[in-house]
Amino acid sequence: MSARKRFVPTTTDKGLCVSYRKSRYLKISWGRNHKHHSLSFNLQGDSARPDAKGFFTSPTNDDFHNDVMFVNPSPSSSRCSATWISTMAINGNINIIKRKSQNQEQSNSNSEGLALMTLNRTYYKVHSKQKIAYGIGTSNGAKITFHIQTSNLDAANPDNYNNNVLFVDGKPTILPSVYMTHPFGLEKKWILQDTESMIDLSFTPISCNSRNLNIIALRTSYKDIYGTFDGVLLTKEGDKITLKNFPGIIYKNMLRM
Structure with missing residues (x-):
């Protein structure tokens, strides 16, 4: 998969956004054929914030799921911007791991919630x-x-x-x-x-x-x-x-x- 397709999706049918560095990993993917959205992340904390990782999925056939798209002309040129907004119900878990200075507490939370995803292309x-x-x-x-x-x-x-x-x-x-x-x-x-x-x-x-x-x-x-x-x-x-x-x-x- 080329770098452009990997980091800058060009279609709403399916796509993948990845952001990573030594202390952070974040991936968002979606596919209409598989009828789902997914989010996974792994974040390294510091002395004030704990480490955190999690995974969430959302089926596209739930009652709350919907998509809208907007195309807006530029105010001063012949270009335009396009925005895709998708709202959904999600299910997953967050794992928070505290460090030694934070008593090494660990918590897992399996829960349901709501989410909003936007994808924008503009000049x-x-x-x-x-x-x-x-x-x-x-x-x-x-x-x-x-x-x-x-x-x-x-x-x-x-x-x-x-x-x-x-x-x-x-x-x-x-x-x-x-x-x-x-x-x-x-x-x-x-x-x-x-x-x-x-x-x-x-x-x-x-x-x-x-x-x-x-x-x-x-x-x-x-x-x-x-x-x-x-x-x-x-x-x-x-x-x-x-x-x-x-x-x-x-x-x-x-x-x-």
């Missing part, structure tokens, strides 16, 4: 930045996931072309463009709102993981912020989904060349 600008909000959980017995994104790569008319979607029990609702602001700082409350009253959320950060890289003519900044969402989302049928302490992540990145 980046010399200076690119984006914010993405992911929410995964249950509310009043309904299984809910959502993907909300805004960036300087958005189409000139983002209300007609965007990647925002809400899944309720596997049924998708396409959402309008959204404004994501953090007036009090990245680690304080965020506000997510649109102009059509379908999205009215606040996000309260709990922890933030930052990674910055500067190499001559390249600068990158990645921030993964875990927290909880509160507020209201509307489905295409007009049903109100009320979220309270709903778990999620906001991903903020910047790339400058």
